Each structure stands twice: as C-alpha cells, then as structure tokens.
Amino acid sequence: MMFIPHSDAERDEMLAAIGIQSMDDLFEAIPKRYRFPKINLHEGMTEIEASAQLKEIAEADLSVEDVSCFLGAGAYHHYIPAVIDNLISRGEFYTAYTPYQPEISQGTLQGIFEYQSLIARLTGMEAANASHYDGATACAEAGILAYHQFRGKRKKILVSPGLHPHYAAVMQTYLENFDGVHIEIPEFKSLDSVTPQNLADLIDEETAMVMVQYPDFFGQLFDYSEFAEIVHAKGALFCMSVNPIALGLLKTPGEMGADIVVGEGQPLGIPLSLGGPYLGLFAAKKDLIRKVSGRIVGETVDNRGQKAYVLTLTAREQHIRREKATSNICSNQGLNALTAAIYLSLLGKKGLQDVARLCYDKAHYAAERISKIPGFHVLNSTPFFHEFAVACPAPVSEINEHLLHHGILGGLDLSRMIPSLQNVMLIAVTELNSKEAIDDFCRILSGDENDDES
Amino acid sequence: MMFIPHSDAERDEMLAAIGIQSMDDLFEAIPKRYRFPKINLHEGMTEIEASAQLKEIAEADLSVEDVSCFLGAGAYHHYIPAVIDNLISRGEFYTAYTPYQPEISQGTLQGIFEYQSLIARLTGMEAANASHYDGATACAEAGILAYHQFRGKRKKILVSPGLHPHYAAVMQTYLENFDGVHIEIPEFKSLDSVTPQNLADLIDEETAMVMVQYPDFFGQLFDYSEFAEIVHAKGALFCMSVNPIALGLLKTPGEMGADIVVGEGQPLGIPLSLGGPYLGLFAAKKDLIRKVSGRIVGETVDNRGQKAYVLTLTAREQHIRREKATSNICSNQGLNALTAAIYLSLLGKKGLQDVARLCYDKAHYAAERISKIPGFHVLNSTPFFHEFAVACPAPVSEINEHLLHHGILGGLDLSRMIPSLQNVMLIAVTELNSKEAIDDFCRILSGDENDDES
Amino acid sequence: REQKTIFELSSEGRNGFRFPKSDVKAAELPNDLMRETLPLPELSEMDVVRHYTRLSALNYSVDTGFYPLGSCTMKYNPKICEKAARFSGFSQLHPLQPVETVQGALLILYEMQEILQEISGFHAASLTPAAGAHGEFSGVKMIAAYHNQRDNSRRKVMLIPDSAHGTNPASSVMCGFRVQPVNTNERGNIDLKSLAAYCNDELAGIMITNPNTLGLFDENLIEAIDMVHQAGGLVYGDGANMNALLGIAKPAELGFDVMHFNLHKTFATPHGGGGPGAGAVCCTERLRDFLPGPIAAVIEPATDELPPLYGWKMPEKSIGQVGSFWGHFDVIVKAYTYCLMLGRDGLKRVAEFATLNANYLMSALKDVYPLPYDRICMHEFVLDVKWPDAPDVRALDVAKRLMDYDFHPPTNYFPLIVHEALMIEPTETESKQTLDLFIEAMRSIAKEAHEQPELLHDAPVNTPFGRMDEVKAAKDLKITE
C-alpha cells in the first residue's frame, strides 16, 4: 500500500492486540448511515505514472525560465543560487516540525534567529519575527498590531495608494468592519499624486497607523523621514512595506523612522511558484515586540551551559492565550524564512549591493530605452527601483499578446488592478534581464520585428 | 575570488606569518623560465552566466526523457525513483572521502557493507566487493584475478562472443600481451551459434577463465549449470557478466556454479549520463575473496562495543603492496554503489521482481509485434531478456534516422560493433516503454505513418 | 554542539555569490536615498554550506525519526512530491502570467478543489488560505459574512468546546465574535446540556473539531450540529484531524457547513520546521459565494476539439482576498501529487491505518499510563500522566525523557481539559516495528518514573542540547544579533 508499511499479517496482529475483529470495527462510533461513503475519485497510481502525468501538466505551462520576463508587481524573477535548494532539500530542515522542543530543534531555531537578525539589519530595525505568510498578510498583521497598540481607540488605518492593491485588499479582508476599524485609501488619481506629501494631509488623531510601500507599487522611491515625523506628531504608528532587494542599496526604514516594517520576502531566493508560498517580513521597534504576532526565537542557554535558542514570548500566542491572542497564527513560513537567511548569508553585504544595483541600473536602462519609443511614455518622474509604469499606445493586453508571440512575458496590465489606468504597463526588470533581452523587448514594442525569427 | 575565501588583508597577514613578501615568492623553487606560463583560456564567469550557458548546451542534446528510447546494449533506461537523488545529494555522502577513518565514516561504510550484501544475495554468491569502475573493467579485473589464481601458469582467457564487445575490448586492453596472456574470442558467426555448447569445445588445460554474459549481448538466456561443470572439469574459473535487473527473475549465477560474477550496475538507479560513471559489480566465491581487487568492507566492533564497519583486507591494496598489488585501483564508484543499494532497498524483493517481469514481458511483446512486420525478422530463438536482435530490410542507420524524425531513438545498429551484422538492430525494452510507445515504434517501422503528426 | 552564528563566521571582504558585471551603463543614484552601511555577514559559499549542513544535524525530523505528535499528523512526506513541485513548469510561474500560459497550474488547482470537495462532501473550495489557521480564519469570516448579509448582526457568539485548538477562539475573535466555551462530558463528547444553553438568537455558530482533540469521534455530533442549525447557527469544522476521516465519513454529510483542510497534515506535504503549510477551505452551497478568492474555474468549457480553458473567478460575495496572490501553489502541487498516487482506495486506507496505529498504541500503553477516556479512539489519543505513586513526575518529564530514546515527544498539555496530557498520534506511515519500539520506550519510562524519577527530571541527556532556560530567554530578550 502506498506509503503505508503494514503487511496483512501485521495488520491482523495489531487488530488482535487491540481486541477487535476487523478494520471496520475501529469506526463503530460513527453513525452507520454516514460511515464509508462512496468517494468518486480515480484509482491511485504509481510514482512512475504520477510523475509522467505531472511532467505533462507542467509542460502545459510557460516557465519564466523559458521566456524573457518583465512581470513584477509583487513577485520578482531573481536568480536562485544552486546552494539554496541543496540545503533546504535536506530532510532535517523541511520535514521537521515547528521547534517546540528546543533540545532537538536547534537547527531550525538558530536558523530562524539568524533570519530575524538578518531582517532586522536589512530593515534597520531592532527586532523581527520569524515570518508571516506573505507581504499582504504581514501588512494586515501590522494593522492588527496598530489596533491593539491603541486598544481599539484609534479606528483609522491610512493606506497609501502606492501600496500593492492586493495588500490593501487583504488588509480590508482582515480589518474592515472589525470593531469599527476603517481603512482609508485615497483614490488613485495619477502617478504623480502618489506621494507622501499628498498622504500627509489625511493623517488625523483617529489614525492608528499609516502604511506606505517602499519602493511603492509603481517602483517610486521617496525619503519618508519627514513624513515619519508628521505621522508621529499625530501619535500614529508608521509602517513601511518594503522590497528587501531594494534595501541592498537604499536608506533603511529604520533610519527614516518607521515603527513597523513589513514586506514580501519572495525576492530572497524563493521561487515564483505562481504566487506562493512566499514570505511575510515583519520587523518592528523593540518596544512593540511583545505586541507582534507570530513566532519569535530568542537566545538563551541550556542546562549544560551551551548557548541555545528557543521560541520565546509564547505567552502572546493563541495556544496559550486562546481568545485573548492577537492573532491565530500557528504555522508560518519557516522553510522560506530559512531560504531567505541562506540567500542573504550567501550573497552577503557585497552580493546584495550588487544585485540591487543591477536591478536599479537595468530598470533605468529599460525605462530610458522605452521612453524613446514613439507612443510609449514612462510615467515615473521620481527615482524608482525594479519597476516603472509606461503609458502605451494600445491596450496592454494586446501588446502583451504580441510580446508573448516573441517569447516575452510583458509587464502587468495595470488596469487589472487599477481600472483608471488603461493602457498602462508596469514593467519590472531584475538582474536576469540582459541588455540584449531589454533591447529585444524594446524592438518588439517599437514594432520593429525585422530581425526577429520567432 | 571564486571559491577562495581569502580577503587581501588575510592574504597579506598569511604571507607575513610565513615570512615572505609576495605570492610569487611561494614559487621560487620553480625554474624561472617555466614559471607562470601564459594560459590561453577565457576569463571566468559567474554562476548565473555559467548556468545559462550550460542550460543552452544541454538543450542541444536530445534527452531520452523526451523521446521513446529503444537503445540498450549495456546501458538501460530505467525509472529512477525520486528518493534516490534526495539521498545521494546529501553532502555527507557525496562530499565525503574514501572511508579510511572508520570512526567518522560509518555512513559510507555501512552503506557499502549493505551494498556488498545486496549484490551477493542478488547474484547468489558468497562475497562481493565495494565496486569497480564499470561492467567492462570488472570483466578485466576478473581476468586479472584468474591470471593470479593460476600464478600466471594458465595463459588463456576464453570469452564468449556473447560478451558485450566493449567489455571484450577492455579485457584486451588490460590483459592482452601481459605476460603472455591471450584472450580468445570465437568469431561471431550467427546469433544461433552464440551458445554455451559452442564455447565448451574451446576450453582446454591452458584456460584460466571462461567468461560469458547473462543475458548475453543479444539478450539470450541460457542455463549455464552444465557448462559450469565443464569449465570446472577443465580446472578453469567460470565468470559470468550479468544484468542485475534480470536477476530479479532469473536463476542466479551462484546456483549455476559461477566462481566470479561481474556486471554493469547502471540499471540499479544510476542515470545514463552518456555512459558514465556507472558501476562495476564484482562478486565471487568466498575462497577467492582475498584475491579480489578493489575495496572490501567488513564488519567488526569498535572499542566501545558497538558493531561497526571498516575497510578490510587492505593488505591486498596498492598503497600497502605497491608493485606486489594485483590492481592499482584506488577510487571506486562509492556513490554509485550507494545508489544501487538504495535502489535495491527501495524496490526490495517485490519491486525488483516486478521491474524484471515488466522488462521481460514488454520485450517479448515488442518482439512479437515486430516479428509480424513484413521485412523484419527477430533473430533470437531462445528466451531473452531486455533485448533482442532484429534483421531489418534496410541499413539500421537509415531506419534510425527515420525513427528519430518521429521522436523515437531506435535500437543499436549492430554493425557498429560487429561488422558482419549488417542491417541488424538490437532493440532494448524496459518498464518505461509503454505498450503505446511500442505500438508507435512498430507502426513507424512498418511504414504506416498515417496517424502520426510529428 | 554549539554552532557559531553566521555573524560570528563572517569575515570582511568575503563573498559567497558573485553577480555578472553589468551590461548596461550605471544609472544615476538618488544620493540622499542611499543607505550608508549594510551590516550583512560576509561568507564564502562553503561557509554557508557547512553552516547550514551542520545546523540541520541538530534537528529532529520525519526523515530521521518518529513524531507521535497529536493533532499534527507528522506523516512521511513522499520525495516524488518534492520533485514534482520543482518542475520548472510549476516552480517558475509568475502569479500574474496570462491564464493561457498557466493552464497546467490552473488544472491542478481546479482538480485539487474537486478532490477536496469529493472527500469532504462540500460543494465548493478555495485554496487561497496559506495555512490551517488561515483557512480557519477564512471560514469563520465566511460565517460572519453570511450572518451580516442576512442582517443577522446580533449573531455574535461563537461556541467552542473546551477541548478545542487555541486557534479556534483566536480566529473567532479576529472575525469579531464573542467566544463561548462549551463543556466536554465524561465520555469526551460535547455536553449537550451545556450546548443547549447557548442555542439562541445570538448564536453565530459553533466550531467543532471532529474527531475531537481527545482523538474521539463525538458521539453527540449529529445532535449537537442539529441543535446549532435549529438555532440559526452555522457549524465550522476544524479539519486538523481530517486524517482520521478520509473515506470514512464526509463532514458535509455529518452536517458541517464549512471546514478547512491542512494540506500539510492530511496530504503529506512537509511541515518545513514551521511552515509553509496550506489551508484550503471548503463549504456547502449556501456559503460558496462567500469563499475567499480567487478560485480556479472553467472559464470556457471544453469543446470537442479543445480542453476547457481554466481561469480565475472571484466568488460573488467573497470575504475577499486573504493573501498576496492565490495561495500556496507549491504546496498544493505536492498535495495533488499525493492524492494522485493514493487515489480513492489509498486515501481511505490512510484513515484506516492511522486509526489502527493509534488504537494499537493506546491498547499497549493503557495499563501503565492513565487513560482518561477509555474507548476506541480515532487517529490519536490522550494519556494523563498522573500517577498517585509518582506524584512529582509530570507529562513534561515523560516527554523530555522520550528524546533520550530517540523519539520526538508527543504533544503535551493539550487539550487543556486533560491536565497532564500527552496527545499521541502515530499516523499511518509508521510501521508496527516503530510503534513497538515506541511502546517499549514508553513502558520503560513509566518504570523509570516510579523507580528513578530523576532520570526523567534530568532528561534529555542523549540529545545535542539539554533543557532550556526559557525564563532567561523571555527576560533578557535577545532576538537578534
């Protein structure tokens, strides 16, 4: 039997030891009319058959490895060093349980402790947790923290229209209508209007938290230092959602005065996988740490005097606090946090700077090239990272269809998320977009396909 | 620097500790005119660049995973369970050295001990070594053993024309002209003439060893029990080269009276890899074991009373015996032996029986189908395993070219190895050839390509 | 066994991964936006490989031993599932690719929804929740949305048996409910009298884990569900224990309205040292429009020539999106592969043998360990480590001592209604041989508890690390370096 080791003889021996006659006797507690329903599924198959079938299914998909990819918008195509899969494929890591038994879980625990340290250093914050599900839920958890910080007395969460629309949507799923909480997102008017200045006016004494994205959904970069002061002057918490690769180069949220930093950790060595599982980054100022949901690993010593690590501050968690817990989070993204830690350790200081710089330079090269194509117009007017918005002379879906014929996965059709942005493409560029591929992309965009053979 | 961890500062510190000025000073012993020659190679590249380049090179090859494969002749396309790569990718196995330090090498040592046990059981022999390079060199090592067994007094090694021609060639490279040793291989006349009966007449008092293959190069199966008696009656050693998958079903060489069993272990979970590295199986009767070259692991105890394993009988080996050693073997195929052990453990009794039976049935189904195609004629008249020879109405190279257009890798053109066998194809069938693929193959062979779309 | 941290291993100027030189010109940087220092460690590739390889050796894992962890279903994670999920056509898909370019992936999502529906009897499913608790939050939120749209905003009370997982109350509160515990009776069932008291027009619903966390199929289940339905409430099913029910009973037929699955428990995807898991949510017809989304759907039906075109669909009154994208696709591929291989009969055998294993352990231990609820259990059972003649030995001691026998401890101190609980779930993938070794260890520990209790108090000693100073960890809080 597949993945069940018992022989018939062993089964019978065990039934006898229990003192029952048959397997069916195990289920007497279940009312008869519900017992053993018909399950209308296919029969099982062997590994040989399943892997052939899955290979065929996978081949129906277009892998970004086989095209030139300009899609970003919250998920980025970066190179994943070979080291990573070699390490996270180790059974001791990926088949382990949550490290509730620290004596035999130091691998996971130290790995997560180091992850927390890396995220804190990267974001310039004092503390970080062991992860949330993804960028969006990390934003929502920040909102919940803010709610509790003010004991429910401040009901407004102000969200920049530069926050990924999905993240804003998830914050709404989590928080809207909960004890009167209200999420305010100024309507998107134009890219130029998505600025900290325009957000500042909306902060009031009701505001529990202000949430911005850095770089924002359109790739825009702003120095939020002054803005943070304004937020704090109103007594609210300031939360920034970040792209961790950008922080290889950019001023940290910590330096700018953020109270909470969240973000999507996928770019740190985690495969695109159609959108998940990813990695919710969560860092905060030290004085907020006891209000942060999710697991936290702390350093301690064992009874043999060895430095060691344990899950700590567990009194916050649902299995202790039950209805008084601030979150129901149980599993997190342990293995992906480990992945990010390996990625950051491997790249280190220089590697992360290098990849950030490559993304920056290549995105600017692409924008400059595109801005010269008649009919296309780069909308970003401030510095940007990874991506930028381009007004196109035709619906983006049509352009993308055309690009796909040439083996290019075009940028995001922004109208899918922001209906007012018709004919605007959000183009992402990483270290994996070669100059040649960018040039090809521009050539197809410009309608000059003479040399193309595809 | 790639894979060199030193910073400039560390380098300088180390030079100072040594008491020299520069890196060049390390090489003063080398005569100046030979020192630091110009090396005309490209510059290095990063992992990103190298992996892109290698991916492109690999895509220029036609993987057997993407075609229907009927090639065998010493290398077989079997399914490799996912478990295997997961385990042999563990750094503790594949980055370990030869287990000369048993205190910290029990993983490899027990793995090899179990491998030896599995091979002994599979072949029906009492003993097995830790592997040779491949099937061919294992044959040659058997010849060397036979030479030493008779202290060089018997000079003839009689080899069946049913032995893989490459194996015979390697035996010649190793042994021919060495102290007057002579390898006798009766000329190939027809498939029907490749029988133990026809070989028996050539055994004489000069014969040190008789070597047959089971199943033979053409897939033929014979019971060598009586033949073994004839060999022994002449005082010679009897060696059989086997396909380990076939032994899932077939009477063992041990039962038939073989003194030595060699063979190619590749079918036991080792990838085709254009022909290597493979795995030379080597088993023998117990009284020959001290003459067997290569490593051998034996059971013992450590000084804490634990059962443990060590390399044993090392006094035979070249690092001790130097010019008195019977072999220069140093590295062997440790990781591939481990692979074979994992494969055999995983499949176990039932799995190996099943795969052998599938290969047997499918090969016979294919032969039966092909025998009905006008112009094609199956030459095998005795039971066969894995493969069989088919007389074709045209040169095999032409037929294969045609098959390739339809995504089929045809069988071996036997004229490549046995010039007298013009227009004869050696066709191999494994568990991975589905009935549908066999039917397609026959359809193309028969020239009926109407439904084909390729 | 202490290992240096990556920061201690760091050496200035070292670089484990090099990027190619840029092939475009350098762009002007926004000077006032540049960070000054980047305090990341500097290691070689080998440093990194050694560090994590050595760290991994300090972990217990399914691949190295037996986890009798109640409520966690730590079964074997087949390697082919890992391999399949790494196919480039699965792992290298951008979430925002045009649906035409991800038809294989959408097929898997669609079929996985169908499989879960068929197993559970529900009519619809969403695969977007990232974890069990996330699915639970989604399901409870659906109940809230259901009552809200019916303008039943008075229904603010969520009933939760006192044996329930801690996530149940936490999820309820996150969705704006007031939590009302319901008692468990002496046979381990929901106390119907306790329940009856709350069956009024404030009742939003009840969250039931079945089999419950005592490992028992609730003998009052049908009646309890009926009472809640009668009172206008909905019934949430906590799917954590679904491993016991595969092919044995369909939750929807038992009366549940909405339930989550833990793919990383029931469908053998690995736990990853604490995630990522995946937590699908399934429901009946009346709740389907509230599912979180988007879900995979056929957007153009199959024709004679063409297969169906799959796409995304947002349920009409959806509670919304619950994550950045569409759920844990990589995990779902593994679960799908597992379901493909087991098929109809294989899935039923999972529940049968999980239950057989649990009852075998229970019957072999109940003469030496107090068993608070002595009847045939499902896939797990709970012992209560209270020996009158060894009063200073606690569940924790037995748990820690098991490590010295090379076993992972069972879940302990849960459920809360059994004070010295050891909650044991062997799963179907463990062999009789392993169970026998575990029984031997447990019986030997029971003997030690009476004869040499200090062995238990000092345990573990054969592990790389000993008991931890948890107080220091919380007091001297050091969570980063």
Place this chain on the structure above:
Amino acid sequence: REQKTIFELSSEGRNGFRFPKSDVKAAELPNDLMRETLPLPELSEMDVVRHYTRLSALNYSVDTGFYPLGSCTMKYNPKICEKAARFSGFSQLHPLQPVETVQGALLILYEMQEILQEISGFHAASLTPAAGAHGEFSGVKMIAAYHNQRDNSRRKVMLIPDSAHGTNPASSVMCGFRVQPVNTNERGNIDLKSLAAYCNDELAGIMITNPNTLGLFDENLIEAIDMVHQAGGLVYGDGANMNALLGIAKPAELGFDVMHFNLHKTFATPHGGGGPGAGAVCCTERLRDFLPGPIAAVIEPATDELPPLYGWKMPEKSIGQVGSFWGHFDVIVKAYTYCLMLGRDGLKRVAEFATLNANYLMSALKDVYPLPYDRICMHEFVLDVKWPDAPDVRALDVAKRLMDYDFHPPTNYFPLIVHEALMIEPTETESKQTLDLFIEAMRSIAKEAHEQPELLHDAPVNTPFGRMDEVKAAKDLKITE
C-alpha cells in the same frame, strides 16, 4: 549510534516502490531459468529514507568540516556543478545515441580536452579513464605501447621514486614493467646519482609526482627528466598534485611526456565517499596516437552557417578502450562547469592560494612538530611525528585525536620515506579562520602528547564511534549479511 542494517529493518511483504501494472500480456517464462528466492530486504519508502539519512549523519564530509588530507585535494565542491550535471540534457543521454543528438555533450568533452591541454601544455587528451589510477594505468600503458611499436621491447624497467604513490608501481606492473625504486635525497629531491644508475637501454621511463608527495617542487626535476630522455625513456607525470601547478607551470614544458589529471581533486568534483572520480590522460605529440579512446573530435569543421559537428574518434594506435563507454561524463560536466567559472585567472589563483594555505600551516606548526624538509612547500607538506620526549606517541595518535577536535585527520604513514608521516594539504578553499582553528588544535594536541599522552591513545572519544578492531575484521571476515 549503531544503526540496524536494511536486512534487520526488513519486514515481510513491505514494498517501497510500486511499478505500474503491465499494459501488455504476460510472456511465457523459461521455467527452468527462474530463481526460487530473491532474498532482498522489504522496506517502505520511509524506512529507506530514514535509514540512509541517519547513516549519512555518521559521515564526516567536506560539507561538514575540514579535510587536511595530503595528496587528496579535498576542496569544496560547488553546488552549481551538481545542478548542471543533473540537467536532463546531460544526465539522460544514452551512450550510443547518434552523435547528432548529443552535440552539446560532445562540445563539453571536446572543450574539456582543450582546457586540460592548455593548462598542462600537452597536445592531446583522452577523457575516458574512470579515475586517477585508471588514467595512470592508461598513461603507463601508452609508454609500453610506444616502446613496443618502436620494437624496444627490452625497455622493461620503470623507475619510481621511493616517495611515490602506491598506484605508480601497481600501474607499472599491470603494464608489464619491472619497478625500480629511485631514492629521494635529503632535500626531498630525486637523488640524481641513484637515478643515473638506471639510465640504460632497459629503461622504459620514470614516473614522477611533481610537486612530489612531500609537497616539494623537485629541484632536480629538469635534470632528472633530461637524463631519462637522454637514455631513451619517457617521463610519466602523476597528476595527483596538479592543484599546485595550475597556471604556475605546465608539465609538458617541464618535460613530461604523459600525465593524468584527477578531475575529482584538481577540478573540485566530489569524492563521493570513494568515487566516482575521473582521470583524464594528456600527452605530447609523440604519444597522442596511443591515447585510449574514443576521444571527442570535430568530424565536420564549422562553416559560415553551421557550427562544427562533433563526433568520436579512436586514436590511430590506441591502447584501446579502457571502460564500457566514454568515461565519466557526469563528472566531466562538473569539472567543466568549474573551469568555466574559474577561467584563466581563477585557476591560477587556485594554485597560489592552495600553496599559501599550506605554507601558512607549515610555518605555524613547525616549531612544535618535527618538519623533515624545511623549505617553502607547494600545496602540501609532511610532518614527522617523532618527539624524543614523547616516544610512545605516533602519527596515528595525533590523527585520531584530531577527530575529537572535529577535524578529519591528515593522510598518515605516507609517503613511506617519512616514518611517522602526517601529510597535510589544506586546499585553497579553506579560510584563514579554519586554518587558525586547525593550528590551535594541532598545537594543543602537541601539548597533550607531552603532558597527557593517554588522551591521544584513547582518541577519538567525541566521535560517534571509537577505534576499530581491525584485526577482528580481517580474521572473522564478515563482508556480507
């Protein structure tokens, strides 16, 4: 730490891997040819995974620690090389496919031949040998073939310095030569007087390891080679120590006629717990026709439109085929990847830093350990563990004690001319930090040797297993279960 064997874990009727049902009819079996029993173990997939995962934890490896193994070049094995070799277009190629379908693979073989030639200065290369010793056998056989075809069959003496690897004499004997040792002088060089005595018309050649196994570049090398050539002999180069010469000197320019490479030493492919390695053989013009084959060749030159067509070519007077097919392609892909990444300058740095590391260790240890040849070494050096004031401490004791400090012992008792030899080769991939820890351990052991020698005699104690009863293993010979 003892682990049960797979036979002890076996349980009747268990099956770890299922095959699909046959889709063809059963063929008639040859009844008299069927085996009666198949005594293989019966395990589940999980049994197998756990068994081998647990076994692996008992191994030392490059991925877990430092191997200062003289003559073995245990450097780091980059992970990308493993990944590349697993590309389906490399790992899934049948050796007998038409050359048109394996042009990528042939390109790699062809370029690898060129790379080895460029590094070594030789004119031709064959990649067919399976291992270092196999390449050595091939090369010596080529010398035999060369003399034979010149009808110089009297040339039957192969000179081998007394410091040489044991494979050298063994290979020579396999090729029909008589072995004549040549002495090493007090500076660690070939004794030219000893050599001169054998430079006559029976001389077939000499096998030289350079740098030699003392880690020294032979100061008499050029003269020695010249003497052998003058006498009509050929010079074989043992490439085991090539890691010290990459970009530093080309063996062909130094006068060698034929040499093997160990790809698993010099080019970072893993040792696999004892193989598979790969042992290319390179030679000058006059020996090229004798190379084992086939070798990769351009069979149709490139045109303006088309790249070259690669194919196989058997050298004209080849010693023949040395293995079943064409060598260890999978290993060659890894070595090729490594060369691609290092390139010209990177390869030279390998030798530089390997040499730097060795001299750094030597200079830090020579005040506490006797150093028989005190001059700048190449990539390795040899200590002689003979302390007059600790006469009962042997090299073996120091070696075993190192394990307690979590280091793999150096090669010991080799070369034979240093009686209590510890042969230390750090390789370029180890950091100064690791070397410093090793120095600390070695110095601390030297102290223990004088003050508490029993610590050394009893060592190792911190390892999963202690010293073995090797006599019992050989006497009660049990090599299968």
